Amino acid sequence: MAAVLLAVPGCSPADMDASGHGGSRAARPGSGTPTMRGFALPSWYRTDYDSPAAPRYLRDIRATGARWVTFTPTWYQNRVTDTALHTTEETASDASLRRIVGRAHAAGLKVMIKPHVDLPGDADRAGIRPRDRAAWFAAYRRFITHYARLAADTRTEQFSVGTELAGVSGDTGAWRKVIEAVRDHYDGPLTYAANYDEYQHIHFWKDLDLIGIDAYWPLSDRPTSDSARLSRAWVPIGKRLAAYSARQSRRILFTEAGYVSQRGTTTAPYSWTVSTHPANAEQAAAYRALLDSFEGRAWWAGVCWWMWDDWPGSGETPARLAYTPHGKPAEEVLRREWAH
Incomplete structure (x- = not known):
């Protein structure tokens, strides 16, 4: 879940091509932050990260060519x-989170910890608007610094200070205090995971190391498995992102991106329940x-796909319809694209 006029660290305005992408496709890391090829492995229960399935999940994630995994204590x-x-x-x-960070490192994966705040049921965390904002931010600082200390103790490589909190993310001064408190405990790169319709309203990016965006832009007005058509839909978005990265002098990380394997997922990537009809080709x-549009762009810091498998017995969406690409054509796309 970061000015001089500089397009991107290591990329001048002249390097941008007509689509808003870097003219060279060679990766040129900026600000010391490696490009992420990753997966989210969220938890839904206290002991999920101690599941007997955990070592297998981490091995399977690594086998796709991924080099990162994100954990989401909530x-x-x-x-x-x-x-x-x-x-x-x-x-x-906390004990299970510490153990799975250790297991991820042993499996050759870097780690981002991305703590979430949620509401009961299906309520959207973007709707959080506390009646006493000062009290809420004091509570939030206690919450987030708890995980910042854990991240430091476990040598976690990257940390997100928040996720999709659009109802409070406009409180710039309060967030700067949050970030300062996190930096008192954790020395690694920091980001915030803004929703795709939120990121332009954030005014504390330059206090962070990366711009984080949960990249659930609708790409089509009807179901499609035409990847060229979907790539064309990314072009204007890419132009806007390249320009925004230039203005902020920060690379952009897709802290989340994903598609259920359901017909119509490209029309509403943020939805778990677009339809009941499987559509592996559309997901793939x-x-x-997405990879064709952004891999290797100098201003792009990578992607953390939402998500790998649900834990045994915990998934509310059948695996054949869920966000996971495991065992589906989308996993083969990753294996080909991330093989080098």
């Missing part, structure tokens, strides 16, 4: 107006289009 608040955050049985235990085309 705290909750009961109502959008509340000022208190708390753990539940759905919060990964969407994977291919």
Whole structure:
């Protein structure tokens, strides 16, 4: 889940081609942050990260060519107006999080910890608007610095200070205090995971090392498995992102991107329930289009795909319809694209 007029670290305005992409496709890392090829492995229960499936999941993620994995410990608040955050049985235990970071490192994967705040049921965290913002931010600083210390202790390579909190992300001064508090405990690169319709309203990017975007842009007005058509849809988005990266002097990381294997996923990538009809070809085309559009661009810091397999017994969406590409054509797209 970061001015001089500089297009991107290592990329001048002249390097941008007509599509808004870097003229050279050679990766030129900026700000000391490696390009991410990763997967999110979220937890939905206290002991998920201690599941017997965990070592296999990490090996399978690594086998796609991924080099990163993101873990998402989650705290909750009961109502959008509340000022208190708390753990539940759905919060990964600290001990399990420490252990899975160690397992990921042993498997050859770098780690990002991306703590989430959620609401009960299907309520959107973007709707959080606490009645007492000062009290909420004080609680939030306690929450996020808890994980910043854990990230430092486990030598986690990257950390997100927040995810999709559009209802409060306009409080720039409060977020700068959050970031300062995190940096008191953690020395690695920092980002914030803004929703695709939120990132332009964030005014603290230059306090961070990377711009993070959860990249769920609709790419089509109807279901399609035409990857060339989807790539064309990315062109104007890419132009805007390249220009935004230049203005902020920060690379852009897709902190999340993903597509369910359901008919119509390219029309609403953020939806878990577009339809009940499997569409592996549409999911694979969407994977291919995103990588074709952004891999190697100097201003692009990579992607963390949402998501790998659900934990055994915990998935509400059948695997054949879910975000996971595991065992589907989209996984083969990754294996080909990330083989080099």
